[in-house]
Amino acid sequence: MLELLTCSEMAAADGRTIAGGTPGIVLMERAGQAVAERVLARASGRLRVAVLCGPGNNGGDGYVVARLLAKSGHDVAVHALVPPDRLRGDAAEAARGWAGAVLPLEGWTADGFDVVVDAIFGAGLARDIAAPVDSVIAAVNESRAHVVAVDVPSGIDGDTGAVRGCAVEADETVTFARRKPGHLLLPGRMHCGRVHVADIGITDATVADLGVRTAANAPGLWSDMLPRPDAAGHKYKRGHLVVASGGPSRTGAARLAARAGLRAGAGLVTVASPPDAVAINAAQLTAVMVRPVDGAEGLADILGDARFNALVLGPALGVGEETRRMVEVAAAAQRHLVLDADALTSFAGNLAGLWQMVTSAVPSGVVLTPHEGEFSRLFGEAEGVAQARSKLERARAAAAASGAVVVLKGPDTVIAAPDGRAAINENAPPWLATAGTGDVLAGIIGGLMAQEMPAFAAACAGVWMHGAAAAAFGPGLIAEDLPEMLPRVWRELLELLFSTGN
Numbered sequence: 001m002l003e004l005l006t007c008s009e010m011a012a013a014d015g016r017t018i019a020g021g022t023p024g025i026v027l028m029e030r031a032g033q034a035v036a037e038r039v040l041a042r043a044s045g046r047l048r049v050a051v052l053c054g055p056g057n058n059g060g061d062g063y064v065v066a067r068l069l070a071k072s073g074h075d076v077a078v079h080a081l082v083p084p085d086r087l088r089g090d091a092a093e094a095a096r097g098w099a100g101a102v103l104p105l106e107g108w109t110a111d112g113f114d115v116v117v118d119a120i121f122g123a124g125l126a127r128d129i130a131a132p133v134d135s136v137i138a139a140v141n142e143s144r145a146h147v148v149a150v151d152v153p154s155g156i157d158g159d160t161g162a163v164r165g166c167a168v169e170a171d172e173t174v175t176f177a178r179r180k181p182g183h184l185l186l187p188g189r190m191h192c193g194r195v196h197v198a199d200i201g202i203t204d205a206t207v208a209d210l211g212v213r214t215a216a217n218a219p220g221l222w223s224d225m226l227p228r229p230d231a232a233g234h235k236y237k238r239g240h241l242v243v244a245s246g247g248p249s250r251t252g253a254a255r256l257a258a259r260a261g262l263r264a265g266a267g268l269v270t271v272a273s274p275p276d277a278v279a280i281n282a283a284q285l286t287a288v289m290v291r292p293v294d295g296a297e298g299l300a301d302i303l304g305d306a307r308f309n310a311l312v313l314g315p316a317l318g319v320g321e322e323t324r325r326m327v328e329v330a331a332a333a334q335r336h337l338v339l340d341a342d343a344l345t346s347f348a349g350n351l352a353g354l355w356q357m358v359t360s361a362v363p364s365g366v367v368l369t370p371h372e373g374e375f376s377r378l379f380g381e382a383e384g385v386a387q388a389r390s391k392l393e394r395a396r397a398a399a400a401a402s403g404a405v406v407v408l409k410g411p412d413t414v415i416a417a418p419d420g421r422a423a424i425n426e427n428a429p430p431w432l433a434t435a436g437t438g439d440v441l442a443g444i445i446g447g448l449m450a451q452e453m454p455a456f457a458a459a460c461a462g463v464w465m466h467g468a469a470a471a472a473f474g475p476g477l478i479a480e481d482l483p484e485m486l487p488r489v490w491r492e493l494l495e496l497l498f499s500t501g502n
């Protein structure tokens, strides 16, 4: 159930289900039923319900909801953007099932309604919302009524999560078969309230046949690739992660990443430190080791030892030629690589160099972890990025342009692979936005890759574990707290895996 369907994939699933013998009106009836159930779940007495119906099938769902709620004894008013005789197909049929009055949508006010069912626009939203719907949406958002959106809050683009002019702020959203990217991407996610997925008879096999490439990021996506504790294992079997440190006044970021890599399960972790910063690093490290490494040349020397199998390069490393050369040395030495912060910025304006470096690295892949600023410096000019309609499409275009797995960070982090797979993360709490948490993320992903977890899976798992660690700690979090929460996250993950037999 982790797949996220675009509006056109949903339409294809709908079409195939209808072709398989389930009439469209039956799907609409089930959709309306699922929405009505959500409203009824709240009812302790007679409710005053406004059902706001648009001109398409989203409105059709609304007429079904209106009929079912009225039948259950609630006081229902239908307000429609177009008169029922202008509806077509299944929506027209659904409207014929509504015996009550149909009032105009224009000028609707929230007076006295307990519940608003938003069935104005769903997957068919095609342009920005204008008058008179804009003022109706403003009235919905100002009202005290409980708002239940059908499929997506009207005004939210289901594919991109964008607000098209203005959008309903729902308390609950009932969608069908699977969630859509717009339920997870911002700002869409903030408009949905709680999202329920209703089964309307579109089978898992029908969804599987669509070849969907986008998923919500959750353990089901990568748990079978997680490194497992092995009774016969020893530390050398769990990889040796190297994290490069900046100079004497810029060492903290590498230590944060290093500790996170160790907590993520790497058998050993070494901070590769400029010689003049070794004393500072050594004074603050215990389980993590330190080694003097002087720039790209020094890195090439230590990579003569095949046991150093993964590297995190970038946190506070410095922007410029030397950092770029360190990245190239690591890639040429065929190590698993996580590139963050300064390592990314060192390739700004040099996408061809980045591509060359990535494609010379190990086939299992390179992971790039830009935040929005680093992303635009690096990929602003990349093919497909400027034209992309959403964060999801931008991350995908960047992965294709670089050949690397791209983790485009933020409250709705998108992880995209060059082969087109992508995942949207949703477990990161807002208190994760604090200095140094990005360094920790790079370390977690590096730690998983040191254990030979494939790049895309390691990136998805790392992002999820990072969010789960922050959620487990709670508000007041600082970056140092994150690695210390990983044991709890691991325990929960492993319990989940053993309980589901995976």
Ligand SMILES: NC(=O)C1=CN([C@@H]2O[C@H](COP(=O)(O)OP(=O)(O)OC[C@H]3O[C@@H](n4cnc5c(N)ncnc54)[C@H](OP(=O)(O)O)[C@@H]3O)[C@@H](O)[C@H]2O)[C@@H](O)CC1
Pocket (backbone or CB within 6 Å): 010, 011, 013, 014, 027, 028, 031, 054, 055, 056, 057, 058, 059, 060, 061, 120, 121, 122, 123, 124, 125, 126, 127, 128, 129, 130, 150, 151, 152, 176, 200
């Ligand atoms: N697929 C499935 O499996 C199932 C789908 N189901 C339901 O169907 C919904 C999709 O229905 P849909 O395709 O008819 O689109 P919908 O959102 O009703 O809007 C289209 C209408 O709005 C209009 N319009 C668009 N933008 C506008 C704007 N800014 N301002 C003004 N007008 C605008 C547009 O006009 P046009 O662009 O043609 O001029 C057209 O008339 C889906 O969300 C779900 O609820 C369920 O029944 C269960 C099975």
Ligand SMILES: Nc1ncnc2c1ncn2[C@@H]1O[C@H](COP(=O)(O)OP(=O)(O)O)[C@@H](O)[C@H]1O
Pocket (backbone or CB within 6 Å): 371, 409, 410, 411, 412, 413, 428, 429, 430, 431, 432, 433, 434, 435, 436, 437, 438, 439, 440, 441, 466
């Ligand atoms: N509003 C937010 N809600 C949840 N997570 C966030 C939010 N803003 C940022 N993050 C996460 O916090 C981390 C910040 O990383 P980054 O921007 O590299 O910071 P730093 O360079 O200080 O380490 C990323 O994992 C990002 O996804």
Ligand SMILES: [K+]
Pocket (backbone or CB within 6 Å): 058, 118, 119, 120, 121, 122, 149, 150, 151, 152, 153, 154
């Ligand atoms: K809607």
